[in-house]
Each structure stands twice: as structure tokens, then as C-alpha cells.
Amino acid sequence: xxxxxxxxxxxxxxxxxxxxxxxxxxxxxxxxxxxxxxxxxxxxxxxxxxxxxxxxxxxxxxxxxxxxxxxxxxxxxxxxxxxxxxxxxxxxxxxxxxxxxxxxxxxxxxxxxxxxxxxxxxxxxxxxxxxxxxxxxxxxxxxxxxxxxxxxxxxxxxxxxxxxxxxxxxxxxxxxxxxxxxxxxxxxxxxxxxxxxxxxxxxxxxxxxxxxxxxxxxxxxxxxxxxxxxxxxxxxxxxxxxxxxxxxxxxxxxxxxxxxxxxxxxxxxxxxxxxxxxxxxxxxxxxxxxxxxxxxxxxxxxxxxxxxxxxxxxxxxxxxxxxxxxxxxxxxxxxxxxxxxxxxxxxxxxxxxxxxxxxxxxxxxxxxxxxxxxxxxxxxxxxxxxxxxxxxxxxxxxxxxxxxxxxxxxxxxxxxxxxxxxxxxxxxxxxxxxxxxxxxxxxxxxxxxxxxxxxxxxxxxxxxxxxxxxxxxxxxxxxxxxxxxxxxxxxxxxxxxxxxxxxxxxxxxxxxxxxxxxxxxxxxxxxxxxxxxxxxxxxxxxxxxxxxxxxxxxxxxxxxxxxxxxxxxxxxxxxxxxxxxxxxxxxxxxxxxxxxxxxxxxxxxxxxxxxxxxxxxxxxxxxxxxxxxxxxxxxxxxxxxxxxxxxxxxxxxxxxxxxxxxxxxxxxxxxxxxxxxxxxxxxxxxxxxxxxxxxxxxxxxxxxxxxxxxxxxxxxxxxxxxxxxxxxxxxxxxxxxxxxxxxxxxxxxxxxxxxxxxxxxxxxxxxxxxxxxxxxxxxxxxxxxxxxxxxxxxxxxxxxxxxxxxxxxxxxxxxxxxxxxxxxxxxxxxxxxxxxxxxxxxxxxxxxxxxxxxxxxxxxxxxxxxxxxxxxxxxxxxxxxxxxxxx
Numbered sequence: 001x002x003x004x005x006x007x008x009x010x011x012x013x014x015x016x017x018x019x020x021x022x023x024x025x026x027x028x029x030x031x032x033x034x035x036x037x038x039x040x041x042x043x044x045x046x047x048x049x050x051x052x053x054x055x056x057x058x059x060x061x062x063x064x065x066x067x068x069x070x071x072x073x074x075x076x077x078x079x080x081x082x083x084x085x086x087x088x089x090x091x092x093x094x095x096x097x098x099x100x101x102x103x104x105x106x107x108x109x110x111x112x113x114x115x116x117x118x119x120x121x122x123x124x125x126x127x128x129x130x131x132x133x134x135x136x137x138x139x140x141x142x143x144x145x146x147x148x149x150x151x152x153x154x155x156x157x158x159x160x161x162x163x164x165x166x167x168x169x170x171x172x173x174x175x176x177x178x179x180x181x182x183x184x185x186x187x188x189x190x191x192x193x194x195x196x197x198x199x200x201x202x203x204x205x206x207x208x209x210x211x212x213x214x215x216x217x218x219x220x221x222x223x224x225x226x227x228x229x230x231x232x233x234x235x236x237x238x239x240x241x242x243x244x245x246x247x248x249x250x251x252x253x254x255x256x257x258x259x260x261x262x263x264x265x266x267x268x269x270x271x272x273x274x275x276x277x278x279x280x281x282x283x284x285x286x287x288x289x290x291x292x293x294x295x296x297x298x299x300x301x302x303x304x305x306x307x308x309x310x311x312x313x314x315x316x317x318x319x320x321x322x323x324x325x326x327x328x329x330x331x332x333x334x335x336x337x338x339x340x341x342x343x344x345x346x347x348x349x350x351x352x353x354x355x356x357x358x359x360x361x362x363x364x365x366x367x368x369x370x371x372x373x374x375x376x377x378x379x380x381x382x383x384x385x386x387x388x389x390x391x392x393x394x395x396x397x398x399x400x401x402x403x404x405x406x407x408x409x410x411x412x413x414x415x416x417x418x419x420x421x422x423x424x425x426x427x428x429x430x431x432x433x434x435x436x437x438x439x440x441x442x443x444x445x446x447x448x449x450x451x452x453x454x455x456x457x458x459x460x461x462x463x464x465x466x467x468x469x470x471x472x473x474x475x476x477x478x479x480x481x482x483x484x485x486x487x488x489x490x491x492x493x494x495x496x497x498x499x500x501x502x503x504x505x506x507x508x509x510x511x512x513x514x515x516x517x518x519x520x521x522x523x524x525x526x527x528x529x530x531x532x533x534x535x536x537x538x539x540x541x542x543x544x545x546x547x548x549x550x551x552x553x554x555x556x557x558x559x560x561x562x563x564x565x566x567x568x569x570x571x572x573x574x575x576x577x578x579x580x581x582x583x584x585x586x587x588x589x590x591x592x593x594x595x596x597x598x599x600x601x602x603x604x605x606x607x608x609x610x611x612x613x614x615x616x617x618x619x620x621x622x623x624x625x626x627x628x629x630x631x632x633x634x635x636x637x638x639x640x641x642x643x644x645x646x647x648x649x650x651x652x653x654x655x656x657x658x659x660x661x662x663x664x665x666x667x668x669x670x671x672x673x674x675x676x677x678x679x680x681x682x683x684x685x686x687x688x689x690x691x692x693x694x695x696x697x698x699x700x701x702x703x704x705x706x707x708x709x710x711x712x713x714x715x716x717x718x719x720x721x722x723x724x725x726x727x728x729x730x731x732x733x734x735x736x737x738x739x740x741x742x743x744x745x746x747x748x749x750x751x752x753x754x755x756x757x758x759x760x761x762x763x764x765x766x767x768x769x770x771x772x773x774x775x776x777x778x779x780x781x782x783x784x785x786x787x788x789x790x791x792x793x794x795x796x797x798x799x800x801x802x803x804x805x806x807x808x809x810x811x812x813x814x815x816x817x818x819x820x821x822x823x824x825x826x827x828x829x830x831x832x833x834x835x836x837x838x839x840x841x842x843x844x845x846x847x848x849x850x851x852x853x854x855x856x857x858x859x860x861x862x863x864x865x866x867x868x869x870x871x872x873x874x875x876x877x878x879x880x881x882x883x884x885x886x887x
Contacts, residue, residue: 034102036065036110044092046118047084057081059089060115067107069098077113089116134181134204142173142188145213146841147886150343154190154214172343181205190214213838254311255296255304258333259785260769262667262708262724263318265762266787266824268858275760276318277671278704278730279330283625283645287334288431290504291462291479292524296333298377298402298435299454302354304335305404305433307373309348309359312338318708319649319669320619323569323584323603324506324520329625329647329673337429339410340371345887352847352882354379355402372407404433412466425466432459455486471510478503493533496630500526514575522569527562528629532637559633563592565626571603578609588624592632593640599624613657617667620650627677631696639681639694647673653708661714668707676700678734701755704730721770728765730758757817763788777834784827789820792860797867811866821860824874827851840887849878 050057059081064073074093080086093116100107138158142151150173157166158179167177169190181204188196193214202208258264258274265275273281274296286296288306297304317325317332325332345362354377361371379400412425434457462479483498502524510516533556571584582605590597603621610616624644632640653667681694706728713721733755764787771781794814801810832845850856856874863870 032101032103032110033105036069036101036112037099038096039069039099040095040097042092042095044088044116044118046120047088050083050085050118051120053083054120055083056117056119057083057085058115058117059085060113061089061093062111063093063096063114064109064111065098065101066109067100069100071096071098072109085118089118092116136179136181136202136204137207138177138179138184138186138200138202138210139207140175140210140212142169142175142190143211143213144193145215145838146836147216147346148344148839149341149346151190151193151214154188154193157187157189158184160185160187186212188212188214192217215836253303254308255306255314255333255335258296258314258316260722260724260767260783261316261318262710262726262765263331263669264316265726265728265760265765266785274331274333275762276331277669277706278702278728278758278761279671279673280676280702280732280758280760283328283673283676284330285325285328285332287332288460289337289429289462289464290334290477291460291481291502292327293433293460294456294458294483295433295435296335298404298433299400299437299456302377302379302400302402303375306335306337306431307357307359307375307404307406309361310337310371310373310406310408312336319671320603320605320621320651322582322605323571323586323601324518324522326522326567326569326586326588326601326623327524327565327625329623329645329676337406337408339427340369340408342367342369348884348886350882350884352880354880367412369410370408371410372405374403374405376403377401400435400437402433402435404431406431423467423469427464428462429464430459430461433457453486453488455484457484458482473508475506476503477505495531497529498526498629500524516573517570518572519570520568522567523564524566525562525564526629528560530557530559530630530633532557532559557637559630559637561593561629561632563590563626563629563632565590580607581605584621586624588626588644590626590644592629593634595632595640595642597626597643599644599646614654615656616652616654618650618652620648623647623649627696631677633695635692635694637695639696642677642696643675643698645673645676645698645700647671647702663710663712663714665710665712666707668705670705671703673700673702674735676702699734701733701735702731702758703755704728704758718773719770721768723769724765724767726765727763728761729763730761731755732758757791759791759817761788761791777836779830779832779834781830782827783829784825786825787823789823789857791817791820793817794819795862795866795869800865800867809865809867811862821857821871824856826854826856840885842883842885844883845881847880847882849880850875851877853877 060077062075062077063071066072071094074090076086076090093114101110102108103110138156142154142156143149144151150171152169152171152173154169154173154175155166156169156175156177157164158177159165165177165179167175169175179202181202184200184202186196186198186200190196193216196212196214198212200208200210259266263277265278267273267275267281274284274286275281276284286293293305295305313336315332315334315336317334319331321328321332325334340361340363342363345360347358347360349359350357355375356378357373357375359371359373361369363369377400379402406429408427408429410425410427434455436453436455438453458481460479460481462477465474465476467474479500479502481498481500481502483496483500485494485496485498487494502522504520504522506518506520508516508518565588567586567588569584569586571582574581574583584603584605586601586603588597588599588601599622601622601624603619605619606617608616624646626644627642631638631642634640649669649671651667651669653665655663655665657663675698677696677698678700679696681697681699683691683693685691706726709723709725711723713719766784766786768784769781770783771779773779793816795811796814797812801812802808803810826849828847828849829851830845830847832843834841834843853876854874857871858874859872860869861872862868
């Protein structure tokens with residue numbers, strides 16, 4: 001029988017009971033008041049040869065313990081034992097530690113005897129060999145039901161016991177589980193999916209291949225996300241694609257949820273303008289992956305210019321945005337697109353009465369994926385059928401048509417088991433949009449026909465190089481763009497094209513857990529080419545013979561002009577306990593027509609976490625926006641001396657989360673704009689004595705103040721929704737001498753010296769959104785909107801004002817912007833039914849715009865004598881029926 005050696009020195013330390021205690025190194029005998037106590041032992045190494053021979057031994061020592069409790073000396077008594085026992089025991093006892101002995105109550109050295117015993121523990125009794133249990137292998141892949149997306153990091157178990165075998169799925173959703181043969185109760189736990197259970201019968205010594213489709217957990221309606229990631233701006237509202245496509249009134253377009261957010265006034269449905277915190281059209285910048293685009297929505301209040309499947313998120317800043325953003329004195333809307341699928345082919349199609357859209361994405365090879373989308377409308381046919389006929393006869397026809405496209409290629413290995421993700425990733429994306437709009441108003445008692453056509457088109461090609469290593473990250477985005485604009489209105493015919501070349505670099509470095517710094521550069525070169533046919537600079541018109549229509553003298557103009565706008569920026573996030581401060585600076589420099597405007601924009605953001613659920617926030621800073629290149633044209637068609645439009649923005653707010661699903665956010669703001677570009681400009685006397693009027697000048701002023709409220713109810717079980725409300729007052733004006741009397745446009749707006757109401761002022765903007773998830777895949781939602789009417793200047797006429805020289809009728813108007821159009825109100829509803837199959841999903845929806853057919857007013861037009869106004873009507877009830885499938 002083989003013995004297993006075991007040293008027993010620690011257990012036999014009780015031999016201290018056999019010690020003989022004597023005091024030494026003392027001039028006279030003392031009294032032992034406390035014996036030493038063994039506190040720490042070291043087990044001796046059993047000599048290998050002795051263990052093999054089954055030998056045991058006891059080694060007796062005479063130990064000297066000093067006043068600190070250490071072994072000062074160890075002497076072997078009774079001669080050496082041999083076989084290595086003496087050396088092993090001596091090496092162990094020299095490492096012993098004692099609680100010092102006391103003589104007459106004082107620690108003192110002592111001597112004692114100690115015996116170290118070596119014994120061998122008997123070997124364990126052999127257990128009968130267990131019968132071999134047959135084994136089997138369960139191998140398979142986890143897929144998300146309806147989309148076939150791979151499900152990584154899921155736990156697959158065979159049985160419910162604590163010792164049940166389990167495996168984890170890899171990045172491709174694959175797993176291999178070794179388990180006993182026989183019945184296997186399979187359970188799968190995966191993030192974002194419901195618990196999956198099934199029963200499998202495993203044959204001995206065989207492998208069973210399976211594919212399990214896991215049911216995704218419903219995310220419900222969670223459109224606006226507050227505090228889901230750290231915020232340095234006072235207000236940043238983030239939309240997630242999967243959470244926003246079912247918002248009522250948006251017809252499945254997440255970006256249209258912007259129209260329901262605080263701080264954003266409602267624009268007339270003929271435009272896709274973003275009117276943010278009292279700013280004017282064109283003062284809020286729309287970006288896609290950091291690249292500026294001319295418009296975010298198709299004309300006529302249509303969908304956004306990007307397929308919803310491409311959207312990853314959208315950051316909306318109504319003000320107080322960071323130093324990395326520029327070229328805007330209003331707000332910023334930045335759309336982020338997502339990387340294409342890396343697992344398998346995915347796609348979706350959507351067909352409704354307004355347009356048809358198609359989206360596809362697929363991996364091409366390891367680390368390379370491609371995605372693309374295209375959409376085409378036929379809304380012009382639908383509007384012809386639903387727009388009301390004019391009561392007095394004649395027709396009002398609005399003929400819009402749009403399409404858009406996106407194509408993206410991503411390169412970069414993803415992280416897999418045993419292989420980290422690459423430090424660099426690359427992407428190239430091409431996208432564009434095209435809109436045509438024609439407004440025809442004929443016949444009836446207006447006695448004047450309108451025929452206005454408008455065509456806008458843009459293309460962008462963007463690259464991106466993202467690098468990350470440790471706390472360092474870099475993002476480099478070069479891009480090239482082409483814009484085309486064509487308009488035809490009466491004697492005005494314009495064809496413009498604009499080429500742009502730009503690049504952005506942002507370098508971020510996490511210096512510590514409390515300090516993160518960002519620096520970067522933002523360059524944009526634009527070159528404009530314009531072909532215009534317009535009336536000469538006079539109010540006179542030629543009348544060939546009495547009673548004929550007037551014919552204005554026209555001229556043709558060709559212009560080409562280039563301009564550079566660049567910026568350097570730096571900012572840092574400083575975490576000082578509960579306070580987070582983000583100071584920043586953006587330096588702007590332009591170069592156009594030999595003129596080099598400059599602007600420095602310091603900015604500061606503060607956020608104080610006053611409690612677990614409450615935070616105070618504030619911001620202030622300067623913002624700049626370069627004029628468009630075409631506004632730098634030579635006199636009298638532009639002004640080469642234009643400078644940056646400027647704005648001071650400030651805000652202060654508080655946010656509070658009552659619980660995980662209910663929150664309130666209140667923000668007050670004050671903005672002042674100055675040096676804005678307005679038309680007409682000033683009158684100048686040239687060196688040759690001639691007089692010229694600037695087409696534009698930096699005399700524009702503006703100011704706005706108000707309060708924004710957001711009350712949000714996150715999805716708990718079935719219901720979610722929010723209330724947004726903005727109370728604001730906006731004014732526009734101009735500085736310096738007024739060059740001429742106010743000019744009135746088709747919508748009644750004008751400008752005077754000093755401040756007046758802004759033609760885009762809306763005192764109250766209220767939105768209510770709610771959604772309820774019903775059983776069996778049904779979902780019901782609604783959206784109600786109310787906005788105050790826009791200011792207009794009334795038309796007052798006691799008699800016609802006929803201008804003989806021009807053969808036209810003039811206008812007489814009352815006090816500038818002294819009246820308002822009727823308030824806008826509308827209720828939208830959406831009903832959707834979804835079906836989820838193993839490999840694809842299908843949904844059918846009914847999205848009804850203007851459910852109770854409110855007669856809203858979108859603008860004001862006049863008859864040819866300018867003596868009577870009539871309304872430009874809004875959209876009537878518009879039911880949109882559609883289906884959407886995805887795989």
C-alpha cells in the first residue's frame with residue numbers, strides 16, 4: 001500500500017507542554033510571569049527519499065526565543081536523526097514566530113525545548129470506479145427571430161441544476177455544448193431577448209446541429225432619451241432609430257420626431273426649415289455624420305432625406321452646442337448613420353400611398369460590409385386627389401416629387417473571441433436627395449395665375465477614418481459635395497450650382513478619469529456658379545399696347561465665386577466632484593473675394609448634480625455663421641465685404657427624474673443675434689460719384705427668450721408618451737439707417753429699423769404624444785399639436801392703387817406684423833399590426849394626418865389688384881396606408 005507523506009509539525013506544536021523554561025542572559029534569577037505562545041508556524045518539507053521509504057521521525061530542538069518573539073537560535077538535541085529530517089525541521093522552526101515571554105512583567109528572552117514530528121498520512125481508500133456516462137454534443141447557432149441577426153454572449157444550458165453544463169455563444173451566435181446523452185432541457189438566456197426553452201434528445205457519442213430563433217424583447221415607444229449618455233451640453237435630445245419609427249404622425253420616419261421637441265417652432269408645410277429658439281430659416285445647421293447638407297426634410301413637410309433604416313441616432317441641440325460645431329447661430333441637428341450588417345444579408349421594404357423605399361445590407365468578406373437604400377415618391381398623384389377645389393372655381397395644384405439614395409461601405413475587423421478589434425476602422429458613404437415642387441394657382445376670382453417651380457438637388461461623398469488606442473481617439477472625415485438649385489417664378493429664372501470640399505479632424509485624449517481634452521480643425525471650401533435671368537434693377541415695365549400683359553425688361557447674369565471657411569477648436573471636460581465644466585473656444589477664419597472675416601467664439605457649459613435624481617445645468621457662449629458664398633457676389637447682386645453673422649446664447653435649466661420612467665426637464669433661454677445678413681443693404685456713393693445699393697449687409701438683429709418644458713413617461717409595460725411645451729418671444733430688426741421702406745413678401749413679412757416681431761414668432765408650441773401597446777402585435781398611438789399663428793402685416797385698401805408706369809397695382813398695408821394668422825392645431829393617429837416569423841417580420845399600418853380635418857392656414861396670397869387676401873390652405877385629412885417588411 002502506497003503512503004502519501006504529510007508533515008505534521010504544525011499539529012504537534014502542542015509539544016510545547018513538554019518545554020523546560022529557563023531564563024538566560026540575566027544577572028540574577030527573575031520570575032516568569034507569562035510563557036511564550038506560538039503564533040506562526042511553517043510546515044517542514046517532508047524529505048522525498050524518506051517519504052518513498054515510508055520513514056517517520058521526531059527532531060528535538062533547544063530553541064532560544066528573543067524578546068521580540070523570533071527564534072534566535074535552534075540546536076538539535078540527541079544527535080542527528082538523518083535521512084534529511086534534521087535539515088527540514090531546522091529550516092521550518094527558524095521561521096516560527098512567538099508571542100514574547102515576560103519575566104517580571106517585561107518581555108525577555110527565554111530558552112525552551114521543542115520537538116518536531118514527521119508522520120505519513122494513510123492514503124485515501126480507493127473508490128470504486130464510476131461507470132462511464134455516455135456523452136453527446138449540442139452544437140448550433142442563435143438567431144434573432146424576425147431579422148436573423150446573430151445573438152452573441154448568450155448562455156445555453158442543458159438542465160436547470162447548479163452543475164448543469166453550459167456554453168456561451170460567440171460573435172456569430174454559435175455555441176458548442178458538451179452534455180450527457182439523453183434528454184436535455186435546453187434554456188437560452190440572451191440580452192435583449194425573451195427566455196428560450198426547448199427539449200432535445202441527445203444520442204450517445206453523436207453531435208446534434210440546431211438553430212434557435214430567439215424572440216426579441218419589445219422596446220416600445222421611447223423616442224426622446226435623456227441622460228442615457230454623459231452630456232456636456234445643457235440640452236441634447238437623442239433619438240434612437242428603433243425607438244422612434246412608430247411615433248404617431250411621423251409615418252415611420254424617426255427624424256420627423258424633431259417636430260415634436262421643445263424649442264422647435266413649426267415651419268410652413270411648404271418648407272423643411274428648422275426654426276429653433278426664434279432663429280430664422282437657414283440659421284440652424286443640418287448635418288449627416290458631421291457633414292453639412294442643405295436640407296434635412298423633403299419639401300412640403302415630407303420625410304427626411306435619409307432612409308430610416310440607415311439612421312443610428314440623431315442629436316438635436318436647440319442651443320448651447322459644443323465648440324466642435326459651428327456655422328450656425330441657431331441650433332444643430334446631427335444625424336449619425338450606422339454601420340452595415342456584419343453577420344448576414346438583411347433588408348427591408350416599405351410601400352405606402354406616398355412613396356416606396358428599399359434597404360439592403362450584407363457582409364462582403366471578413367471586416368467589410370456594404371449597405372444601400374433608395375426611395376421614390378408619388379405624393380404628387382395623391383395630393384391632386386385630396387386637395388380641395390376652390391369655391392370660386394379654378395384650381396390650386398401642388399405637385400411635389402422627391403427621391404433620395406444612400407450607399408455605404410465599412411472596412412474594419414470587429415472584435416472576436418481571441419482577437420481584439422482593430423484600432424482603425426474606415427467607411428465611405430455616398431448619399432443624395434432630389435426635390436421638385438410646382439405650385440399652380442389658376443382661375444377663380446383671384447384674377448392672377450401663379451406658376452412657381454422649385455428644384456433642389458444635392459450629393460455628398462464622405463469618408464471616415466476612426467482610430468482608437470487606449471485613451472486616445474481620432475476621427476478624420478473628408479468629404480466632397482455638389483448642390484444644384486433651380487427656380488422659376490415669373491420673370492425670375494435661376495440656376496445655381498455649388499461644389500464643396502471639406503474635412504474635419506477631431507482628436508480626443510482622456511488625460512485622467514476627471515479630464516478629457518478635444519482639439520480639432522474644420523475646413524470647408526465652396527465654389528458657386530450661378531446663371532440668373534431676372535428683371536433689371538428698375539420698377540418700370542414695358543407695355544407693348546394697351547390692355548396687354550406687362551413685360552419686364554430682363555437681363556442674364558453669369559457669376560462664379562469661391563470661398564474658404566475654416567476653424568480651429570479646443571474644449572475639455574472637467575469633472576470636479578458633482579460639477580462638470582466644459583470650457584471651449586472656436587476660432588473662425590474666412591476668405592472670399594479678397595476679404596478675410598474673423599470671429600472668436602468662447603463657450604462654457606456647466607452641470608451640477610445636486611442629488612441622485614436632480615441636476616442643474618447652464619451655458620453661455622458666442623456663435624458664428626459665415627454667409628453663403630453666393631451672398632459675396634459683386635454689387636449690386638451681393639456684397640463682397642460681408643462678415644460673420646454672430647449670436648450670443650445662454651440658458652439655464654433643471655432636470656429631475658422622479659423614477660426610472662418619469663422625468664421633467666425645464667430650460668430657460670435668452671439668445672441675441674447681431675451682424676446677421678439682411679436684405680436690402682445700405683446705399684453707398686462710389687468713388688466715381690455713382691450710387692449703389694448693397695444687396696446684403698450685416699445689419700440684421702434678433703433676440704429671443706422663453707422657457708422649454710419636457711415631461712416624459714418612459715415605456716413601462718404598455719404605455720409611453722411625452723408632453724413638450726415652448727413659451728417664447730422672438731424679434732427681428734436691423735441696425736443703422738433704414739435704406740428703404742419695408743418690402744413685403746408673399747407671406748406678409750417685412751423689416752424696419754430697430755426690433756419688431758419676427759415673422760416666425762410662435763408664442764405657444766404644444767405637443768402631446770402617446771402610444772399604447774395592445775396584445776397580439778397591435779399598437780395604437782396619437783399626436784396632438786397646437787401652435788400660435790404667425791405674425792403678418794394686414795392689407796388695407798380703400799381703393800385700388802394703380803401704378804401707370806409699371807402697369808401694376810401697388811399695396812397699402814397696415815402696421816407691420818400687427819396681426820397673426822389663425823393658430824395651427826392638428827391630431828394625428830397611427831394604428832399598426834405586426835407579425836413576426838422566423839426569418840422576417842411584416843407590419844401593416846394606417847397613419848392618419850389631420851384626423852378631424854382641421855382647416856389650417858399656411859400662408860396668405862393676394863389677387864392681382866392687391867385688394868383682397870385669401871389663405872393658402874394646409875393639408876386636409878390625409879390617410880396613409882402602408883406595409884413594411886424586414887428580414
